[in-house]
Amino acid sequence: MPxxxxxxxxxxxxxxxxxxxxxxxxxxxxxxxxxPAGPGGGWDGLGRAIEQVARQAGLVGTFQFENVGGAxxxxxxxxxxxxxxxxxxSLLVAGSIMVGAxxxxxxxxxLKDLVPVARLTAEAGVIVVPAQSEIxxxxxxxxxxxxxxxxxxxxxxxxxGTDHITLGLILxxxxxxxxxxxxxxxAGGGPAQAAILGAQVKAGISGLSEFAEQIKAGRMxxxxxxxxxxxxxxxxxxxxxxxxxxxxxxxxxxxxxxxRPEARxxxxxxxTELHALPAWREMLKTRDWxxxxxTGDAFTAFLAEDxxxxxxxxxxxxxx
Amino acid sequence: xxPISGLALGFGHALSxxxxxxxxxxxxxxxxxxxxxxxxxxxxxxxxLPITFQVEATGAFILFCGVFYGAMYGGxxxxxxxxxxxxSGSIITALEGAKMARHGRAGPALATAAIGxxxxxxxxxxxxxxxxxxxxxxxxxxxxxxxxxxxxLCFVTVxxxxxxxxxxxxxxxxxxxxxxxxxxxLQTGQPRMTLGVPELLDGVNVVLVAVxxxxxGETLHLAWRHAGGEPEVRPVGxxxxxxxxxxxxxxxxxxxxxxxxxxxxxxxxxxxxPTMLSYYAEKKLAPPExxxxxxxxxxxxxxxxxxxxxxxxxxxxxxxMLTLGLPTSATAAIMLSAFQSYGINPGPLxxxxxxxxxxxxxxxxxxxxxxxxVLNLPLVGxxxxxxxxxxxxxxxxxxxxxTIGTYxxxxxxxxxxxxYVIGIIGMFMRRFDFPTAPVVIGMILGPMAExxxxxxxxxxxxxxxxxxxxxxxxxxxxxxxxxxxGPRVYAAMRRAPG
Numbered sequence: 143m144p145x146x147x148x149x150x151x152x153x154x155x156x157x158x159x160x161x162x163x164x165x166x167x168x169x170x171x172x173x174x175x176x177x178p179a180g181p182g183g184g185w186d187g188l189g190r191a192i193e194q195v196a197r198q199a200g201l202v203g204t205f206q207f208e209n210v211g212g213a214x215x216x217x218x219x220x221x222x223x224x225x226x227x228x229x230x231x232s233l234l235v236a237g238s239i240m241v242g243a244x245x246x247x248x249x250x251x252x253l254k255d256l257v258p259v260a261r262l263t264a265e266a267g268v269i270v271v272p273a274q275s276e277i278x279x280x281x282x283x284x285x286x287x288x289x290x291x292x293x294x295x296x297x298x299x300x301x302x303g304t305d306h307i308t309l310g311l312i313l314x315x316x317x318x319x320x321x322x323x324x325x326x327x328x329a330g331g332g333p334a335q336a337a338i339l340g341a342q343v344k345a346g347i348s349g350l351s352e353f354a355e356q357i358k359a360g361r362m363x364x365x366x367x368x369x370x371x372x373x374x375x376x377x378x379x380x381x382x383x384x385x386x387x388x389x390x391x392x393x394x395x396x397x398x399x400x401x402r403p404e405a406r407x408x409x410x411x412x413x414t415e416l417h418a419l420p421a422w423r424e425m426l427k428t429r430d431w432x433x434x435x436x437t438g439d440a441f442t443a444f445l446a447e448d449x450x451x452x453x454x455x456x457x458x459x460x461x462x
Numbered sequence: 463x464x465p466i467s468g469l470a471l472g473f474g475h476a477l478s479x480x481x482x483x484x485x486x487x488x489x490x491x492x493x494x495x496x497x498x499x500x501x502x503x504x505x506x507x508x509x510x511l512p513i514t515f516q517v518e519a520t521g522a523f524i525l526f527c528g529v530f531y532g533a534m535y536g537g538x539x540x541x542x543x544x545x546x547x548x549x550s551g552s553i554i555t556a557l558e559g560a561k562m563a564r565h566g567r568a569g570p571a572l573a574t575a576a577i578g579x580x581x582x583x584x585x586x587x588x589x590x591x592x593x594x595x596x597x598x599x600x601x602x603x604x605x606x607x608x609x610x611x612x613x614x615l616c617f618v619t620v621x622x623x624x625x626x627x628x629x630x631x632x633x634x635x636x637x638x639x640x641x642x643x644x645x646x647x648l649q650t651g652q653p654r655m656t657l658g659v660p661e662l663l664d665g666v667n668v669v670l671v672a673v674x675x676x677x678x679g680e681t682l683h684l685a686w687r688h689a690g691g692e693p694e695v696r697p698v699g700x701x702x703x704x705x706x707x708x709x710x711x712x713x714x715x716x717x718x719x720x721x722x723x724x725x726x727x728x729x730x731x732x733x734x735x736p737t738m739l740s741y742y743a744e745k746k747l748a749p750p751e752x753x754x755x756x757x758x759x760x761x762x763x764x765x766x767x768x769x770x771x772x773x774x775x776x777x778x779x780x781x782x783m784l785t786l787g788l789p790t791s792a793t794a795a796i797m798l799s800a801f802q803s804y805g806i807n808p809g810p811l812x813x814x815x816x817x818x819x820x821x822x823x824x825x826x827x828x829x830x831x832x833x834x835x836v837l838n839l840p841l842v843g844x845x846x847x848x849x850x851x852x853x854x855x856x857x858x859x860x861x862x863x864x865t866i867g868t869y870x871x872x873x874x875x876x877x878x879x880x881x882y883v884i885g886i887i888g889m890f891m892r893r894f895d896f897p898t899a900p901v902v903i904g905m906i907l908g909p910m911a912e913x914x915x916x917x918x919x920x921x922x923x924x925x926x927x928x929x930x931x932x933x934x935x936x937x938x939x940x941x942x943x944x945x946x947x948g949p950r951v952y953a954a955m956r957r958a959p960g
């Protein structure tokens with residue numbers, strides 16, 4: 143819908159017309175930002191945060207956004223790959239959700255068709271129980287899960303997503319098969335949180351930010367986080383508790399296929415410069431995002447590992 | 463802060479000139495996007511999100527709430543006038559509303575929708591102010607098993623729209639269930655019946671199907687059967703509600719509001735189920751002479767009840783958002799992300815930590831409600847005049863409007879193809895007397911019921927008895943059985959001698 147986009151572009155121009163002097167040499171006159179999710183979600187939030195910081199710093203003249211949501215990003219992905227092939231001024235925002243979604247949906251177009259530019263943020267997951275639950279700590283939870291994995295109903299996001307993979311990895315670490323668990327998928331954070339708060343399920347797994355307020359208010363009890371290090375000093379990680387599982391919900395940016403190496407390098411340089419800005423630190427802090435900056439070949443290697451891990455779990459559950 | 467002093471504080475802030483201005487702007491924008499099919503409040507607020515970088519929090523949220531309430535008012539307008547619902551909550555309104563408009567009663571239909579929205583909005587907002595925390599705790603006690611039972615109850619309401627032939631009606635229902643299956647299955651992540659088309663992975667949009675069957679199907683049918691006839695102009699009739707209209711509307715408004723609000727509060731409730739239940743209830747409760755208008759010339763009860771239920775449910779959605787920080791609709795999710803861009807983390811502590819903001823927001827809901835009814839009642843005359851357009855041009859306009867609106871939902875050509883394919887199916891359904899409403903009901907309820915059932919069974923480890931051993935679920939199921947068999951038993955007893 144060009145109208146709305148133009149309107150939005152015009153509106154953003156108006157907002158920008160405060161006349162901030164260009165602080166740095168503009169790297170792109172305009173940048174096309176493709177979000178394979180609806181407005182208002184996590185990927186959209188990251189895309190618009192990049193816009194805000196890059197424009198204020200004068201790194202990019204104007205941004206053009208397109209949102210094509212649905213099915214963990216797999217609706218928008220083929221469109222981006224098809225329409226932006228070889229275009230050096232395009233970025234797509236995606237993350238770990240898409241890794242699982244491309245595998246479960248068996249889409250012909252996958253992450254392999256994108257050029258990884260940089261990983262920017264990562265969010266640890268958290269395992270919670272309702273405040274009134276008899277499970278007091280991670281040890282009790284793991285024991286219950288080990289004794290009868292089917293009896294511990296666990297709520298989370300859509301099947302095959304990060305939350306589901308995390309449960310699968312935990313079960314494997316406990317010596318069970320990933321498909322032994324009782325995973326209850328909910329559409330969106332609201333209904334999942336409601337099911338946990340109402341003790342309809344025994345426990346829940348999701349991103350820390352989803353549950354943070356409920357934990358703070360004492361309505362849910364955090365048992366463990368899933369990152370490599372503690373996010374909340376009072377809550378242990380799975381890894382330090384003897385369960386060798388590290389799983390984060392990361393988000394990053396990708397370029398379309400068919401780019402020349404120097405065009406890719408230009409995008410990497412742009413994101414590296416953006417990441418170094420004090421305004422980006424500030425943004426990470428207000429949004430409560432953990433910095434997970436990784437570019438180029440290191441990011442590509444991480445991606446391959448993440449994909450292999452996800453695929454192994456999904457195969458075992460019978461979803462891929 | 464207790465509700466009374468909270469509201470006093472809130473009105474103090476909300477009645478400032480700047481905040482009244484934001485409310486008015488929001489109401490105006492909301493009414494406009496409500497009228498346009500495809501663009502809903504969620505998308506509008508998402509597009510307005512950049513203003514959160516510039517405007518202070520109170521102003522921005524008053525604007526958003528104005529948009530939210532305004533869209534609920536505007537949503538019924540196109541349902542009634544053009545048989546083109548703009549959002550899923552006003553699909554049921556189109557059933558009787560469009561029939562009333564066709565028989566020269568567009569004015570009263572629009573008026574009862576607007577006043578009903580005001581009544582329901584006010585009752586809903588009172589509910590938010592005084593009952594919110596209590597109702598939400600009760601709603602949390604409902605699990606997937608209870609939701610499944612509620613959906614079974616809603617399936618009973620299909621009988622109200624089946625029409626003369628149960629065989630045809632049930633065929634339509636199953637067509638709807640089939641359409642609802644398309645897309646990725648939530649519990650397994652596997653695509654179903656997508657035929658390799660990536661756009662179908664997310665399922666078929668129910669508003670698209672409603673617009674295709676109601677508006678496009680009807681237009682094509684008219685062009686096919688009545689081509690070459692004299693172009694007739696529909697009567698517009700009197701604009702305001704008569705004394706009888708008021709009398710027939712008051713109780714449906716109240717019943718609809720009381721039905722809608724709790725469904726809105728339920729984390730997996732939504733606006734569709736209460737509109738269906740309200741329609742069914744009004745059809746059963748209407749006096750015999752009004753019952754004959756249902757499905758023929760259009761009964762005002764069938765507009766007043768569901769429209770009130772829709773608005774009260776929309777207000778109810780704000781309860782879990784404000785009291786627990788739970789986003790239970792797309793609009794609520796986007797509003798929560800707006801909270802976050804102010805560094806406010808909405809959660810159970812929101813009322814304590816941001817009391818002034820929350821109460822100002824609630825007070826501005828009352829203000830927006832009054833503004834909307836004042837804004838919308840004079841528009842009734844203007845809107846109704848659309849029907850003075852001669853039919854060929856009017857229907858051409860509807861087709862253009864439906865096409866643009868559908869493209870607006872997702873900017874996808876696939877959706878346009880679907881719109882016309884389903885529209886052509888709708889044309890043949892009309893030709894061969896298949897009712898179209900059961901398709902939409904099946905499509906809404908089918909996937910919801912399926913997911914709730916499978917969630918409940920996963921939790922119970924495959925034990926089907928969970929539906930009858932949980933008291934809440936059992937009670938609702940018994941109610942469904944009573945609703946299904948009650949009228950038949952009653953009729954049989956009256957027929958039986960002695």
